[in-house]
Amino acid sequence: MIGESTRQLMAINALLALSIYLTLACGQLSLANAAFMGIGAYLGAVLTLNAGWPFWAAILAAIIVPMGVAIIVGLPTLRLRGVFLAIATLGLGEVLRVVIVNLKSTGGAEGISSIPVKTQDWQLALALAAALYLTWRLRGSRMGYAFEAIREDETVARTMGINTTRYKLIAFVLSAALAGLAGVLKAHLFRTIAPGDYGFVQAVDILTFAVVGGSASFLGPVLGAFLLTALPELLRSNLLRGVVNLQVGWQTLLLNGIILLLVILFLPNGLISLFTRPWRRPTPLASEQTPIEAT
């Protein structure tokens, strides 16, 4: 019912969803994931294609380099809160696109095609399993509690002696690592990459996974990614043949928009909140709450 490439894409999008979950878990609305994915994809492709690196080394580089960039970019920007961090990190994606277009080795505006297909299904499964394990172990760990405290109230967390800058940076860097990994794996699956693939649209897509699935638990974003990736194909399948016909790009766009709107209006904690008990449902992120006004 779900084709092979859709299944592979589901795994990659789940990785990206976990990537944004890590920053959301720490209360940071960062939209830099698409940019880090782009760094991973381009770096990996250039290394395997031009420099002749073995695939595993390219993967390692595509994980480590975005982490380094995240440290440099994160130190100043993570001082920003809420929507402002979102806008600044979106700007990173724009800068990356322009840089890629202008570099010689990245194929300019046309991008890189004919990247060798190297990603195996077991590698995807392993990557996703490792990412799930990482986020699962975060829960209940010292770091997990620190993330949660910062998410609930950054000022209070700092007062309690939590090094908020450090933990926010850790969340940002880990998120960049997962995004870079997703980028390099995807580039070596679908063979072509272009500078425009990692901009606003991709960033919003990743955010949509987390919002639709719900970011209270790490399973939410994965659920969102699976569902939204498989949905167009599911709607095209025999089940609904002739009823809906999602062939054209704008229809998928419309569907995504409507789902996103409905979820934010009626299910603010995402689809995952349908499965969790009401009394265990966490409160919304503190950084998103209206601040107590100083009078």
Place this chain on the structure above:
Amino acid sequence: MSRGVGPLPGGFQLPFWLATALAMLVAGLLGILLDRIAFAPLRKRPDTHFSGMISSIAVALIFEALATALFLPQRSQFPSGTVPTRPLVIGTGSLPFSRVLVIVVALVLVVLLTVLLRFTKLGKAIRAVAENPKAARLLGINVEAIYSFSFFLSSALGGAAGIFYGLAVSRLDPTMGRTVELKGLAVIILGGMGSVPGAVLGGYLLGLTEVLSVALTNTSNYRDAIAFVLLFLILVLRPSGLLGARRVREA
């Protein structure tokens, strides 16, 4: 999130000023509809900033999809002769008439908006709501109506921007809002939230930086990047924007 709902070639053949007024009206009414459907229900939530951003992204996706469905993805432009094609000669230089029109219209709208916000009772009410909705409600201001009106105004201005942007670059397509949207946010941050002069200053500063970057590097390759590097620097150095109040950014 709002973009121009400008007239299409081969459409109704209305005179340009009437089409502009109609488009602004329609965009404004869409804005009210949008507020009622996608924003008003979120206002009582504790995470209203976050959910508001998500719902505006959702609405932008829906609008873009509908615009693509209605007008097809291909590009169109205003029919030639919509505005005089003869360039305006000033001294030794000359400017296309459409650009001059854009500058004049922008200035007029800025003055009108400033007058509205600063000197009318309605403007006072808007500023009161922005300052503190609860207190405004206690003072007898119809807060919801003010929100709706703000959305009308904002969307109508967005519609106007869409028309004149399309006119100045002589190109219209359903995705034209994307880069402008990001840059609009950048401008607001550059100038400072909630400040009309700040927004204007931010707009000119961004425009100047882009032009200067082209002049200095002799290519337009890095134009968009430099705009965002500037935004980045402003965010880091002076998070409240050039003319914004310090308090705003703490939210």
